[in-house]
Amino acid sequence: MKVLVADKFEDSGRRGLAEIGCEVVYEPDATGDELLAAVERTSADVLVVRSTKVTRPMLERGKLSLVVRAGAGTNTIDVEAASERGIWVANCPGKNAVAVAELTFALLLALDRHVVDASADLRGGRWNKKDYSKARGLYGRTLGVLGTGMIGREVIRRARAFGMNVVAWSRTLGPALADELGVVAKPTVTEVAAASDILSVHLALTPDTRGLVGDGVFASMKPGAFFLNTSRAEVVDQAALERAVKERGIRAGLDVFAEEPAGGSGAVDAPIFALPGVIGTHHIGASTDQAQEAIATETVRIVGLYKESGRPANVVNLATKTLATHLVAVRHYDRVGVLAAVFDCLKRGGINVQEMENIVFDGGKAAVARIHVDRVPDVDVQRSLRTCTPDILDVSVVAL
Incomplete structure (x- = not known):
């Protein structure tokens, strides 16, 4: 079985694929037309990607039968095209949960203690202890969590360690799970927003969640509240967020945003970061050594199971209901x-x-x-x- 790896991928993962008998072709910088050519040239059976886009032509012209997203979200893969051709699409859910939760709290603490601006002033030779001594603190504050999947649960666990109260919303959050997680369940997103000092988004991107967090949600938040997004940019109406920052004093910490560049480096034009009270990172939520090793191990497991049984784990594009009568x-x-x-x-x-x-x-x-x-x-x-x-x-x- 030939595996084309078209993104940065841990050495341990490449070794693991070779150890289970796969021929590994490693082209970490291949994107767009280069990746299309590599898919055709190598006749690979399996394609492994992290953030690289997998397009319909790539799925139609090669011999691919499995695409593995070495991470959680599959929004960079044309899943519809894969389904039309009977190509499995699998992911590695939960393996980056701790890493994303850690970054969520890094952004929260940086917002509260003005870490970004304070560091910039020190680099610029300015001392401003008076202004940077102002912080609200986290203990006793209420964190609102949208989404109680693996990442949301890791965020909740850390919030409780900080002595915070937690309210949450998810379509699957019932009374029993709320009690287990130690949170107060709210029936709507806006009710979570209204009850929170900090609102944190941990939702997968689906047709139902696209643009879910918009003007109505931001209008429900307390003036000056914090907003965090380490999930998917498309879940948030960014224009509505910009209005909330300007008009309601919302402060935001973002790992994802609408104008995010496609590549790993280069120029970025994201006006939202010019607004006071907005800080960001470079879509690095899953980028810890621990998370990437765990994802590499899971990728090897998925490919190994497919090689042995013809059916991979963690498939995301199987029909939940067929036309059978x-x-x-x-x-x-x-x-x-x-x-x-x-x-x-x-x-x-x-x-x-x-x-x-x-x-x-x-x-x-x-x-x-x-x-x-x-x-x-x-x-x-x-x-x-x-x-x-x-x-x-x-x-x-x-x-x-």
């Missing part, structure tokens, strides 16, 4: 050609198979094929299924 259960002798005959009957009836499994009984003489189909087989199709081969023992149809 009925289950056809075919009990049969486990012999050559039985399933081919069954599928031929379904094909002649214009019936498409959505999912199937063939369960073999002890001794290997008999099996049951469980076939999910997109419409009910009529009487003629059912009759043909029962008579297409003498190895069929029984056929039943159940509506799903």
